[in-house]
Amino acid sequence: MQKIVLITGASSGIGKEGARQLIKDGHKVYVAARRIENMNDLKQMGGLPMQMDITNEGDIEKVVNTIIKNEGKIDVLWNNAGYGLYGAVEDISIIYAKNQFDVNLFGLASITQKVIPFMRKAKSGTIINTSSMGGKMYSPLGAWYHATKHALEGWSDCLRLELASFNIKVVILEPGIIKTEFTDVITGPMVKYSGKGAYSNMVNSIIKSTTTVKMSPASVISNTVSKIINTANPKTRYRVGAWAKPMVWIRIYLGDILFDKLIMSQIK
Amino acid sequence: MQKVVLITGASQGMGKETARLLISKGHKVYAAARSIDKMNELAKIGGFPIQMDIANEDDIQKVVDTIIQKENKIDVLFNNAGLILNGAIEDIGIEEARYHFQVNLFGLASLTQKVIPYMRKAQSGTIINTTSVGGKMYSPLGAWYHASKHALEGWSDCLRLELKPFNIKVVILEPGAIESEFGDGLESQLTRNSGKSAYSSMAQSLIKSGGSLKRSPRSVIAKAVDKIVNNSNPKTRYAIGNLAKTLIWLRVYLGDTLFDKLIMSQIK
Numbered sequence: 001m002q003k004i005v006l007i008t009g010a011s012s013g014i015g016k017e018g019a020r021q022l023i024k025d026g027h028k029v030y031v032a033a034r035r036i037e038n039m040n041d042l043k044q045m046g047g048l049p050m051q052m053d054i055t056n057e058g059d060i061e062k063v064v065n066t067i068i069k070n071e072g073k074i075d076v077l078w079n080n081a082g083y084g085l086y087g088a089v090e091d092i093s094i095i096y097a098k099n100q101f102d103v104n105l106f107g108l109a110s111i112t113q114k115v116i117p118f119m120r121k122a123k124s125g126t127i128i129n130t131s132s133m134g135g136k137m138y139s140p141l142g143a144w145y146h147a148t149k150h151a152l153e154g155w156s157d158c159l160r161l162e163l164a165s166f167n168i169k170v171v172i173l174e175p176g177i178i179k180t181e182f183t184d185v186i187t188g189p190m191v192k193y194s195g196k197g198a199y200s201n202m203v204n205s206i207i208k209s210t211t212t213v214k215m216s217p218a219s220v221i222s223n224t225v226s227k228i229i230n231t232a233n234p235k236t237r238y239r240v241g242a243w244a245k246p247m248v249w250i251r252i253y254l255g256d257i258l259f260d261k262l263i264m265s266q267i268k
Numbered sequence: 269m270q271k272v273v274l275i276t277g278a279s280q281g282m283g284k285e286t287a288r289l290l291i292s293k294g295h296k297v298y299a300a301a302r303s304i305d306k307m308n309e310l311a312k313i314g315g316f317p318i319q320m321d322i323a324n325e326d327d328i329q330k331v332v333d334t335i336i337q338k339e340n341k342i343d344v345l346f347n348n349a350g351l352i353l354n355g356a357i358e359d360i361g362i363e364e365a366r367y368h369f370q371v372n373l374f375g376l377a378s379l380t381q382k383v384i385p386y387m388r389k390a391q392s393g394t395i396i397n398t399t400s401v402g403g404k405m406y407s408p409l410g411a412w413y414h415a416s417k418h419a420l421e422g423w424s425d426c427l428r429l430e431l432k433p434f435n436i437k438v439v440i441l442e443p444g445a446i447e448s449e450f451g452d453g454l455e456s457q458l459t460r461n462s463g464k465s466a467y468s469s470m471a472q473s474l475i476k477s478g479g480s481l482k483r484s485p486r487s488v489i490a491k492a493v494d495k496i497v498n499n500s501n502p503k504t505r506y507a508i509g510n511l512a513k514t515l516i517w518l519r520v521y522l523g524d525t526l527f528d529k530l531i532m533s534q535i536k
Contacts, residue, residue, distance in 0.1 A: 088430055089377065089381065089384075089423070089426070089427050089430060090381055090384045094377060098374060105415065106365065106366060109365065113358055116357075120466060135422070138422050138425035138426045139429070140429035140430045141430065143422075143430070144423070147419040147420070147423040148419065149422070150418040150421055150422030151418050151419035151422075153418055154402075154403070154406050154414040154415050154417070154418030154419075155357075155412070155418075157406035158357070158410055159357055160528070161531065162356055162409065162411070162467065162470070166466075199430065236524035236525065237524060256425070256428075257504065260428070260432075260504075263429065264432075
């Protein structure tokens, strides 16, 4: 069945790859991102690009209103926009931390708030929130990124309970290490904020360790999202991609001390 | 050994109770809160009340500068100040959610950032972050509170790894149901935010069930903090008070679907 889908952060990475897949599946896919020109290829395939900065209330309002005017409903909201802020807690100014939350949590919440009433009216809908395996575990110099993803995990758990009675599904997507995202997103900022100073040794160790790490292609995520959309009863969580399942399992069952040792042993 | 301790949110509840105990144990306790007049009794028993709004950068800087000027160090930072926020996601404005994070996470982070350099210099220190059992589990109409506490959990895990080389301990305190910490605001906030919305019957059920919850006295928290302050090798986490350990255990081992059912069965 053709669904009306809205994807945020669709101009690159797993968002774009996912959009391609869902367009191919025959869905009507609205793709939102800051840089509309980076979505021309999606347009050519039949996608519907829209300019939206997730930190801009006016943009969000306009996107939701446009889709509702055109389609009368939104079946699937895939909250995918997000980025990683890496560097030592001591080195990153609170302003940057707030921006990380504006994008990864508050913007996501704002668009979700605006979509829910229409899903409630339809007594149907699926909200997919892209968290990360980093929402369940932790690593040094990633405190603000992990904080946003941990927050999104708990927030989404609550949302699932709030919307269950309206037949709106809330699904948490927890990607592991995915090729398109990882190295640029993490190591670039890390060097920028903590490359010099008290934490520089830690930065160098992490960069060294990430060059050999196993990564999955973005297609593992798009295949999963395609499956979620076509399932009447999706699972609450999908842990997908390299390391996602073992890392979360280890974090939950090892306890803090052993997990600390494991993580630190990987970056020496 | 006498320690120089800074406690935030010390004008009431667990913060005040802990300040009293640590003062009586002979520590030099700086008690910070917005309303300095509510800490007169702490001054009388030998504490040092200091005016600080955790949402105000200048206040935070002034407090750290004052203590460093007088004591030249801060041995223990007890990040205790925090808010609750109850209501459906659909009903709470993003600005209110942002303010909630300003107090529960960004203010805490800012103060911590300003204290770390002195602890690094001393090659010693203990930072105690008060999260909650709600940082590990979830309940409907509490999404923003759970989000801020989940965030603080992950953030603190990362901080622990970052500060370990400098011999600074980061301890996560997870109170369960503690008297008068949660009860007061719950009913009024739920009524105000979601009393007349699509979530009103859920809000009514929550108010009813919240009233009957058994709560531990605040002294259990004060005693735990006293123990942490005196321990050269504290645990990474202390889950203290009624239901704290049980709920965390259930959340981990039940899985989402069963935990959802358990929580919803309690608020019917």
